Amino acid sequence: MSFPKLCDASGNPVTYLRLSVTDRCNLRCFYCVPEEGICQSTQEELLRTEEIIRLLQIAHLCGVNKVRLTGGEPLARRGIGRMVREIGKIGFRDIAMTTNGVLLHKFAPLLREAGLHRINLSLDSLRPDRFHTITGRDYYDAVIKGLAAARSVGLTPIKMNAVIVRGVNDDEICDFVQMSAEQDDIEVRFIEYMPIGVGQGYRDEKLVSVAEMLGRVKERYIVEALTPDDPGAPARMYRVVGGKGKFGFISPMTQHFCNDCNRLRITSDGKIKTCLFSREEYDLLPWLRGKYGDREIADYLCQSVARKASEIDDKYSSSRNMTRIGG
Numbered sequence: 162m163s164f165p166k167l168c169d170a171s172g173n174p175v176t177y178l179r180l181s182v183t184d185r186c187n188l189r190c191f192y193c194v195p196e197e198g199i200c201q202s203t204q205e206e207l208l209r210t211e212e213i214i215r216l217l218q219i220a221h222l223c224g225v226n227k228v229r230l231t232g233g234e235p236l237a238r239r240g241i242g243r244m245v246r247e248i249g250k251i252g253f254r255d256i257a258m259t260t261n262g263v264l265l266h267k268f269a270p271l272l273r274e275a276g277l278h279r280i281n282l283s284l285d286s287l288r289p290d291r292f293h294t295i296t297g298r299d300y301y302d303a304v305i306k307g308l309a310a311a312r313s314v315g316l317t318p319i320k321m322n323a324v325i326v327r328g329v330n331d332d333e334i335c336d337f338v339q340m341s342a343e344q345d346d347i348e349v350r351f352i353e354y355m356p357i358g359v360g361q362g363y364r365d366e367k368l369v370s371v372a373e374m375l376g377r378v379k380e381r382y383i384v385e386a387l388t389p390d391d392p393g394a395p396a397r398m399y400r401v402v403g404g405k406g407k408f409g410f411i412s413p414m415t416q417h418f419c420n421d422c423n424r425l426r427i428t429s430d431g432k433i434k435t436c437l438f439s440r441e442e443y444d445l446l447p448w449l450r451g452k453y454g455d456r457e458i459a460d461y462l463c464q465s466v467a468r469k470a471s472e473i474d475d476k477y478s479s480s481r482n483m484t485r486i487g488g
């Protein structure tokens with residue numbers, strides 16, 4: 162049986178799927194999780210492991226070649242090792258995970274052996290006390306232990322993502338750059354803070370643009386721009402001249418990259434989101450739990466993705482918290 166290929170409204174192939182495997186998280190980052198806590202889905206509403214595997218098999222047949230597991234915190238999902246192993250059998254070119262690293266010291270060897278290729282580690286501060294202020298939890302040492310474990314099993318290069326928020330951690334930009342200059346297996350990427358979900362309350366006053374971040378780096382370092390390994394990647398990468406590793410910037414706010422966007426997101430409760438900023442969601446759950454064949458589900462997936470706009474219409478419209486999308 163032949164399967165249709167996933168394409169956006171302009172006919173561009175959509176080959177990268179970011180799948181959230183849980184909406185639960187063991188951190189409480191102030192810009193991601195609301196103070197009153199997260200309105201979590203019930204167990205029944207979450208995609209089951211066998212539904213995730215079936216969905217990924219279908220997505221692979223529809224042209225997806227890269228999958229990233231995210232959350233909530235993906236390592237907080239029970240049975241994540243078994244899930245990665247099953248995903249490894251499907252045949253994706255690249256299987257990655259975005260994690261806060263708190264549980265990574267326990268899982269790194271298992272993930273590597275199960276077939277995970279790479280991780281992105283989210284870390285917004287290199288200072289334990291500030292880490293606590295941002296995340297509401299005292300797990301800095303655990304994350305550093307997790308980072309070491311991931312490096313020791315070869316889940317490298319590790320992309321370390323830091324969301325920069327004005328007045329919170331913007332004074333650490335050069336500390337992160339220094340780290341990248343000293344380590345060749347860590348790529349630091351600075352991300353512009355987005356007014357999504359709980360972050361909507363902050364709007365632009367907390368945003369530090371990529372132009373401003375780069376300006377601050379250039380006051381301290383001589384840097385060179387690097388040619389991207391993957392032209393579709395959202396980060397613009399640099400190196401400190403004479404340094405070992407790379408650092409880069411992702412600018413969803415000031416220079417969004419819709420033209421190169423080949424992504425599709427699926428939330429842990431089975432909703433298709435074709436753009437991080439969009440309110441639009443398409444529900445896969447009835448399809449996965451009804452009496453539909455793989456080809457019918459593939460058609461629904463393709464019809465939903467075909468509505469993916471080629472430009473963001475409103476950066477302030479997504480009310481779902483990031484922890485319920487996956488970043």
Ligand code: SAM
Pocket residue numbers: 186192193231232233234235259260261281282283284322324352353354355356357360483484486487488
């Ligand atoms: N728990 C995992 C982690 O921390 O990497 C995966 C989920 S988390 C929602 C994914 C990424 O989204 C993290 O790097 C987090 O910092 C980022 N994020 C959350 N809210 C954001 C916001 N308002 N603006 C920019 N990035 C945000």
